[in-house]
Amino acid sequence: MEHMGIEPGRLQFSWVSSAESTKFVEVVKEVTEAIKALGPNEHFLKTKAKVA
DSSP states (O other): OOGTTTOSSSSSOOOTTTTTTHHHHHHHHHHHHHHHHHHGGGEEEEEEEOOO
């Protein structure tokens, strides 16, 4: 994914059964915290067009 501009840690996979609602909440919280800690992905930030 790095060759596409997606930093390691921004893509995560986890198996959660539909019967594991508590685990789902925990996984979502952990992933959200990890992504927030990484900050914005500089590769995908919009920039204003430079006018000559």
